[in-house]
Amino acid sequence: MKALVLTAGEGQRLRPLTSNRSKSMLMIAGHPVLQYIIDSLVENDIRDIIIVVGHGREELIDHFQMGGEQGIRIRYMIQHKQEGAESAILTAKEELNGEEEFLLVNGDVLVEPEMVTRTLSNHQTMGSAVTLLVTLVSNPEQFGTVKIGPNGIVEKFVEKGGPERYVSNYAVAGVSVFDTNVLPLLEKHRAMELAFEEFIKDGNQVSATVWEKEWAEFTWPWDILNANRIVMDRMLKGKGSFISESADVHSSVVIEGSVFIDKGSIIRPNTTLRGPIYIGKNVYIGNNSLIRDYSSLCDSVRIGYAVEMRSSMVFERVNVGRMTYLADSIVGADTCIEAGAQLWNWRPGSEPLFLTQEDKKVQVPLSKFGAIVGDNVVIGVNASIYPATRIGEDSIISAGCVVQEDIPPKSNVMLEQKLKISKRKDL
Numbered sequence: 001m002k003a004l005v006l007t008a009g010e011g012q013r014l015r016p017l018t019s020n021r022s023k024s025m026l027m028i029a030g031h032p033v034l035q036y037i038i039d040s041l042v043e044n045d046i047r048d049i050i051i052v053v054g055h056g057r058e059e060l061i062d063h064f065q066m067g068g069e070q071g072i073r074i075r076y077m078i079q080h081k082q083e084g085a086e087s088a089i090l091t092a093k094e095e096l097n098g099e100e101e102f103l104l105v106n107g108d109v110l111v112e113p114e115m116v117t118r119t120l121s122n123h124q125t126m127g128s129a130v131t132l133l134v135t136l137v138s139n140p141e142q143f144g145t146v147k148i149g150p151n152g153i154v155e156k157f158v159e160k161g162g163p164e165r166y167v168s169n170y171a172v173a174g175v176s177v178f179d180t181n182v183l184p185l186l187e188k189h190r191a192m193e194l195a196f197e198e199f200i201k202d203g204n205q206v207s208a209t210v211w212e213k214e215w216a217e218f219t220w221p222w223d224i225l226n227a228n229r230i231v232m233d234r235m236l237k238g239k240g241s242f243i244s245e246s247a248d249v250h251s252s253v254v255i256e257g258s259v260f261i262d263k264g265s266i267i268r269p270n271t272t273l274r275g276p277i278y279i280g281k282n283v284y285i286g287n288n289s290l291i292r293d294y295s296s297l298c299d300s301v302r303i304g305y306a307v308e309m310r311s312s313m314v315f316e317r318v319n320v321g322r323m324t325y326l327a328d329s330i331v332g333a334d335t336c337i338e339a340g341a342q343l344w345n346w347r348p349g350s351e352p353l354f355l356t357q358e359d360k361k362v363q364v365p366l367s368k369f370g371a372i373v374g375d376n377v378v379i380g381v382n383a384s385i386y387p388a389t390r391i392g393e394d395s396i397i398s399a400g401c402v403v404q405e406d407i408p409p410k411s412n413v414m415l416e417q418k419l420k421i422s423k424r425k426d427l
Contacts (some may be wrong), residue, residue, distance in 0.1 A: 001046060001048075001099075001101065001102060001103055001120075001177075002046075002048045002049070002050060002095070002096065002099055002101050003041050003048070003049045003050070003102065003105060004050045004052070004089065004092050004095075004103065004104050004105070005024075005034070005037060005049060005050070005051045005052070005104040005105045005106075005107050005408075006060070006085060006089070006104070006105070006106055006107050006148075006333045007022050007023070007024040007034065007051055007052060007053055007054070007057075007060060007107035007108075007420045008053055008054025008055060008081055008082055008088050008091075009022075009023060009024040009054070009055065009059075009107075010051050010054075010055045010078040010082055010260045011055070011074060011108070011218070013219055013220055013221075013357055014145035014210070014218060014219070014220070014221055014224070016167065016205055016226070016329060016332065016372065016373070016374030016375070016390055016391065016392045016393045016409060016413075016425055017221065017372060017374065018055075018056070018274045019374055019375070019392070019393050019409060020041060020059075020375055021044070021056040021059055021322050021391065022034075022053070022054075022056035022057065022059070022060050022107070023107065023108040023218050023298075024037070024060060024107035025056060025060050025063070026218060026224055027259075027296075027298050027313070027315050027316070028224070028227050028228050028296075029228055029231040029232055029235060029278045029296050030062065030278055030280040030296065030298050030299065031263070032060075032092030032107070033107065033110065033218065033227075034051075034060065034107060034332050035109055035210060036063065036112070036231070036421075037105055037109075037111045038064070038067075038070065038109065038195070039071065039113070040111045040112055040113040040115065040116050041072075041103075041105075041116060041288050042070065042071070042072060043113040043117075044113060044116045044117055044120060045114075045141060046103060046116070046244050047071065047072040047073060047160075048073050048262055049067065049072055049073065049074050049075075049372055050074075050075050050077060050096075051064075051074060051075070051076050051077070051091045051107075052076075052077045052079050052088045052089075052091050052092055053076050053077070053078055054078065054079040054080070054081075057076070057078065057296030061076055061233070065240070068253050070220065070312075071166055072320070075095060077091045077092045077095065079091045081093055081338075084105075084193070084213055085192060086186050086189075086190055086191060086192055087190070087386065089104070089183070089186060089268040090183065090186055090187055091110045093183055093187075095191055096180055096183070096365070098357065099180055100179065100180060101177055101178060101180060102177070102180065102234065102420050103116070103119075103120070103175070103176070103177055103178075104175070104176045104177070104178050104304075104378045105117070105174060105175055105176075106174035106175075106217075107259055108174070108217060108218040108219075109173065109174030109175070109215075109216070109217075109218070110215070110216040110217075110227045110230060110365060111174065111175060111229070111233070112126065114213075115173070115211060116385055116399060117173060117213070117320045117419065118133070119131055119133045119175045119176065119177060120177065121251055121395070122209040123177040123207070123209075124153075124290070125160050126152070126205070126207040126357050128155075128205040128206060128207040129179040129182075129199070129205055129206065129207070130176065130177065130178055130179055130182065130196075130199070130204070130205075130206040130207070130303075131176060131177045131206075131208075132154060132160075132172055132173075132176045132206050132207070132209070133150075133172070133173040133174070133175040133176060133208075133209050133211050134170040134171060134172055134173055134208045134209065134210055134211065134339070135168075135170070135171055135173040135210065135212070135215045135290055136169050136170060136171075136210075136212070137169055137171040137209040138169070140166035140169045140170075140171055141160070141166050141169035141294065142160060142219065143160050143172065143217075144157065144158065144159050144160050144171065144172040144192070144406050145160075145165075145166040145167050145169070145172070146167065146168060146170050146172065146232075147156070147160050147161040147167040147168050147169055148170060148208050148358070149325055150417075151211075152207050152208050152209070153205060153206070153207055153208075154196075154206040154207060154208050155200070155375075156196075156197075157192065157193055157196040157197075157206070158171075158193055159191070159192055159193045164171045170208065171212070171216055172366065173211050173217075174217060174221075175218075175383075177288070177333045181199075181206070182195060182199055182213075183197050183198075183205070185199055189255055197423060202338070204296075207403055208354045210213070214230050214347050216306060218228055220362070221330060221358045221369075222354070222357070222369055223363065224313065224314065224330055225311065225328065225330065226268050226296075227302050228294060228296050228313055229294045232260075232276040232277075232278060232296070233276065233330070234346050235260060235276075235278070235393070236259075236260060236275065237258070237276070239258065240258055241258050241259045241260070241261075241275070241367065242259075242260045242261070242355060243257065243259070243261045244261060244262050244263040244264070244265070245262060246263040246264055246317070246328050247261045247262070247264065247267070248262065248264045248265070248266045248268060249265075249267045250269045250270075250271075252269045252270050252305075253267050253268075253269070253271050253272070253273065253417050253427045254271070254273070255272075255273050255274040255275070256272065256273070256274045257276055257277075258275040258276050258281065259275040259276070259277050259278075259423035260277070260278045260304075260372075261273075261279045261283075262280050262281045262283075263281055263282075263294045263404075264281050265279050265280070265281065265283040265285075266281060266283070266284045266285070267279075267285045268284075268285060268287040268289075268409040269287050269288075270286065270287055270288045270290060271285055271286070271289045271290070271291070272289075272291070272292070273402075274290070274291070274292035274293065274296055274369065275292075276293075276296065277291055277292065277293075277294065277295045277296070277297075278295075278296040279291075279297050280301070280316075281299045281300070281301040281369070282299055282300045283297050283299070283300065283301045283303070284301075284302045284303065284306075285287045285297075285303040286303055286304045286305040286306070286307065287306070287311075287321065288306045288378065289304075289305070289306060289307045289308070289331075290304055290307075290309070291303070291306045291307075291309045292308075292309070292310055292311075292372050293310050294311050295309045295310065295311060295312050295313070295314075296312075296313045296314065297314050297315075298314060298315050298316045298318075298333075299314070299316050300316055300317045300319070301314050301317065301318050301319075302319045303316075303320045303337065304319075304321045304322035304323075304324070305322040305323065306326075307320055307321075307322065307323065307324045307325075307327075307424060308325050308326070309327075310326070310327045310328065310345075311327065311328045311368075312326040312327065312328060312329045312330065312331070312370065313329075313330045314326075314331045315329070315330075315333040315335075316330075316333045316334070316366065317333055317334050318333065318334070318335045318336070318337070318424045319335075319336045319337065320337045320344075320357045321337060321339035321341065321381070322336040322339045322340075322342060323339055323340050323343045324337055324338075324339065324340060324341045324342070324343075325341075325343065326343045326370065327344060327345035327346075327368070327370050328331045328345035328366070328368050328369050328370040328387075329342060329370030329371045329372070329373065329385075330370075330371075330372050330373065331371075332371045332373055332374045332376070332393065333371055333375045334375055334376045335373055335374075335375065335376060335377040335378070335379070336377070336379070337380045338374075338378070338379060338380050338383075338399070339381050339382070340381055340382040340414060341381070341382065341383045341384070341385070341398040342382075342383070342384045342385065343370050343371045343373075343379075343381070344371075344385065344386055344387050345368040345369055345387050346368050346385065346387055347387060347389070350367065352364070353367075353369050353387050354388060354392075355388045355390075356406055364388050365426055368387070368407075369388055370385075370387055370388075370389045371380045371385040371386075371387065371388075371389050371391060371396050372389070372391070372392075373385075373390075373391045374391055374392050374393030374394070374395070374409065375393045375394070375397070376388075376393055376394050377391050377393065377394070377395050377397070378395075378396045379391070379396065379416045380396070380398045380399035380401065381399040381400070381405065382399055382400050383397050383398070383400060383401045383402070384401070384402045384403065385397075385403045386403060386404045389403055389404065389405065389406060389407075390406040390407065391403070391406075392407050392408045392410065392411060393409045393410070393412040394409055394410045395408075395409065395410060395412070395413065396411070396412050396413065398412075398413060398414045398415055399415070400415050401414070401415045402415075403411055
């Protein structure tokens, strides 16, 4: 069976982290989202993979190439204009010629092998034309949902579209087996909902497989932190620590809980690592630092003296200066955070946090959530970034600035102050 993976979407609500990259190239515990998908397919002996690419395709294709190093075959189909999943599927129509069915995977879902295994197994057992993996959610208005009848048969599929659109709390979870006879209906209607309606009306059986474990789809920035937590628990919980033989961990380093330290990393004296945490290849962590609670440092990150990092994700080649504080934040690649900077995760009085999206306020479903910093940003000495604040890529935040609002890409943010000198009157 061939797998069709959809990765072309722009991920507007995840910006600035997706300004230059596909959602499928977001880093979760040191690896792109797409790597977890591919690993799950390979574990189910699916090695013929078609990837529909669009936004951010250059980095994705350069990273995965044709799949030879992983013993798989990858072909890329370009969706030049992002017009939804239906258009993306039809972009690969020629590659699916001669196939009776195919596995469809959304590239913005954290996939683990069992999700694929269960979908394939139930598809065979039920003998359905289409099998959808679904999961219970508390916010069904944000997802495509299904109405499930007796014996797991899908009676209705409804695309996401707001609070009046959902038909149950079962959301489509991003892994499906499709009969290729659906393709002409997708071409006819250009809408998944209408295609399924006609497909079911014509007597074709669509079944649902329920995924009851944790699940993550990448829609909002906090979904990235959630996925990182899920992966770290899967990687480390109950399995102890992994420390590469080539890592240099000083004898005075305190390790509490499970940690993953990859090859070539250096941890300097008197630092505390409070797991679960992930430390990638060739990472440097300076003296007297505290890295804790699901923090994830990608390859070639450099952490200075006495830095505290809590529940934060730092992408590749980031420099973090001495005595800096990062909490519940996500930092894009090649960014420099200079000494004494503070990335906060809460407001005084524990007021609710809101993220601005297209001039609307969206409440963050977390009590604590920090900054979202794009690629190639400079945050100056002693700057403070307020929670739920986006810093656009290629921006410079000058020393001492207090940033309480979103900063557009390629901005230069400076603090204007007047130095006042007066004669002391008490002498």
